[in-house]
Amino acid sequence: MSQLSLLSRPERALLLFFGLLLLTGLFAPALLAPGVGGGPFADERGWAGLPHAMDVLSNLPFAALGVWGLRWLQWHDRTHEHVQDAAPLHPAAQPPVNLLDCAWMFFAGLVLTAAGSAFYHLQPDAVRLAADRAGMTVAFAGLIGCAVCERVSARAGWPAAWFVLAAGLLAVAVCHTNDNVLPWALVQFGGMLLVLALALVRPAQGAIGLRLGWVIFFYALAKLFELADAPIYEATHHLLAGHSLKHFTAALAALPVLHALQAMGRETLRHNSGAAAVTA
Known part of the structure; x- marks a missing residue:
């Protein structure tokens, strides 16, 4: 029996989509963007000796939401272990393991995104841009994995996350060495x-x-906001630039993931009343 026949229709469609992206990245003409990496960005003000202060500090929401998510996942794992030791879990409360693994990758990636983006904006150049994109890739891979778990199948989410992670890091390397931004x-x-x-x-x-x-x-x-970096900076009378707003807004994409996970946690407690006494 063919291995493809063991896949569901959505899984085959996902495999085809990834295959098309991979072939395009490998064989399509390069999209060259030499010299990318140094900005410019509209808001170049420093503060207390910190260069490009707003574009650096606006990465704090990534770190805060990443740490929040990681702490919640740690709490959930500990709670689940205690509940499982006490009594068998209700079937409706079984945690989706692959989705939780993807969530770990996503929230860890948010922390790496905060670090990489802050590192880049301190002194924008091509090497630091590669570090910035590498952190983003981890978060992006985790998010794709969560989305695939939700809408394709749980078993497809973790492989999808690793495919995106590998492809993303390779794309970062190609962009840095060959100025070819197409794979990225x-x-x-x-x-x-x-x-x-x-x-x-x-x-x-x-x-x-x-x-x-x-x-x-x-x-x-x-x-x-990213595309309107300078116009927003002028419209706010140099209070805030579009790129800083981009960081704040992109970090908010973590909130739907957190909300769904917390709702799942409440459902676990509802089906296992003994777990209500287990706290962090």
């Missing part, structure tokens, strides 16, 4: 196109209710 554009925009498509299909069995539409909304709004 395919990872970034192809990935968000996938999330948009998944937002329009019915949730898979075992889905926890992740609202992908809100993820897309915050991502699209962040892109608009």
